[in-house]
Amino acid sequence: MQKLVYEIITALVDSPEAVEVRQVEGETTCILEIRVAPQDIGKVIGRQGRNIAALRTLLHAIGAKERKHVLLEVLEDHPSGSRRYLS
Numbered sequence: 001m002q003k004l005v006y007e008i009i010t011a012l013v014d015s016p017e018a019v020e021v022r023q024v025e026g027e028t029t030c031i032l033e034i035r036v037a038p039q040d041i042g043k044v045i046g047r048q049g050r051n052i053a054a055l056r057t058l059l060h061a062i063g064a065k066e067r068k069h070v071l072l073e074v075l076e077d078h079p080s081g082s083r084r085y086l087s
Contacts, residue, residue: 001030001032001062001063001070002021002022002023002032004062005021005032005034005072006021008055009021009034009036012040012044012051013036013040013043013044014037014039014043015036015039015040018037018040019034019035019036020035020036021033021035022035029068029069029071030063030069030070031071031073032072032073033073033075034072034073034074035074035075035076041074045074052074056070
């Protein structure tokens with residue numbers, strides 16, 4: 001799943017070299033954390049959240065097949081080093 005999300009996100013953004021996808025596996029849950037360049041966050045989320053919603057729908061279907069709950073989070077790094085979840 002991590003590679004699939006990485007390929008889709010890099011196709012959406014202007015700075016593909018800044019894309020990072022981290023996968024955290026649990027027993028029944030999988031969390032995918034996405035980091036992109038600050039100017040590309042809007043492209044990942046999409047107009048009215050359509051892009052991120054479509055990606056979450058796709059991951060939900062894949063997760064159902066594997067019997068896992070998949071969460072997709074877009075992270076924004078602040079200069080102070082803290083993280084903020086955007087969606």
